[in-house]
Amino acid sequence: MLIPFRALLSELSRPHHTLLRTQILHAFIIKTHLSRDPFYATRLVRLYAINNDLSSAHQLFDETPQRSIFLWNSIIRAYAKTHLFSDAFALFKRMLSLETSPDNFTFACILRACSEKADINGLEIVHGLGVVLGFGLDSVCCSALVSAYSKLGHLDKASRVFYGILEPDLVLWNSMISGYGCCGNWEKGMELFRKMRELGKCPDSYTVVGLSIGLTDPTLLRIGESVHGFCVKCNFGWIGHVNSVLVNMYSRLKCMDSAYKLFNSLLQPDLVTWSALITGFSQAEQHNLALDFFRKMNLEGRKPDHVLISSALAAAAQTAIVRPGCELHGYAIRHGCHSEVTVSSALIDMYAKCGYLGLGMKLFKSMPKKNIVSYNSIIACLGLYGFAAEAFKTFEEVLSEGIRPDESTFAALLGACCHSGLVDTGREYFRRMRDEFGILPKNEHYVHMVKLIGMAGELTEAFELVQSLQQPADSSIWGALLSCCNVHENYELAEVVAENLFKSKQTKNSYKVMLSNIYASDGRWDDVQKLRFDAEDLKGKIPGIAGLIV
């Protein structure tokens, strides 16, 4: 039987098909002998990849005699997307030895794979190869390079690529802006944003997403609001991910009022937006509200996925009461996602934070497949309980399993050192993180290091560490240093720290809160008065402020 040619073509161009439909289409194509045509093979490879049937995709690839560059790229992308990096790289190498040479899109796929497996060496090698093959100034290749370098924290290399391009296209601008964003350098991102508009480039929704991810500090609320305003002005509200990104931004900026207001204005918030709101409430210490919203979502008939269940579990963990978490555990089992790695890791974390480290350990041991996320949660929990030695042992296990530790692993290890006051061990892990594993320290790591060094009484050293940062330190780092000054009653340094902060152009309300805490504990009420921040204005934006107003 032959189905009409046009019908087949239109079926193939539909973006989604179930696996069964894909197989039926495949069968038809074999019958019509069209499967030897790389065009049809490419379509099918894509459909198989969407349905996670990579072996069928690969088989089809092998059986296609004439492989176009499209076909090569599709199969490489399919492997990279599923994080089967070694297969993707093997194909790339095979390609280099054959007559079909890679194009800019091939490079984009491979570069992204390098950044996702946190392989800076591989990234540099592929970069070099790309330049040799003539893609050094290609915008597709360069935007992939810019994002890959910035995701691994190498802003210098990313910007070198970016500024080497005379007339960047929109995607390239966006890549650099979000690159600055994900490295926490929001000021540079804003500067670029202004420059791009001066040049008459019209920003799109990716641009504002890139801008907003850099806003992580509550002192930057005003800037966040202006980003939101820009979205409204440009009418980006109908673009799905923009709303979830903004809810997430307000949550990070500790302004749950605005997050909720925005959420509430949406007709049909998607799962990501629900989860951004729930996580936001939980991180703003409103754990019960977070759990209420999880229930509300269920009542509205929305079906939470495993990420959402994990967010709810994180909220349950914060309550430090085991019952809600237990209920969620049952819920996860009923919905068949308790063995999802994100869920089991969240469960481990929840049980441990609610006082049942044993239960968490048991769960961990029973996990059939452990990945770095599950290891990270168990290491963090051991550290939290003061079992530093066990945390370190688990880290050795990670290494012997051949799993690559990530930045959270080291944050957990440094946290373990903090809890047990192991200054030298902490320094050693900090060093190994960079030298051995090529992971550049982020805010979180500096917070731990500052705490570790500062709490040991080495206030000057901690101060020097903060000053030596390439990026402007955010308030969590300064906060850590201020609390160390507080503990060691070094009010002189506390004021120097504060002064340094006030020199920066940002609004500094949260810094004032910290400083006034210190003044207050010293009984210097006049100085508290002198700070003269508008307490009412801060209500609900900075946790802990309510206590200070009273």
Next chain:
DNA sequence: ATAGGGTTAG
């Protein structure tokens, strides 16, 4: 004639 793909969120 058609086709792949670079920047984004929980």
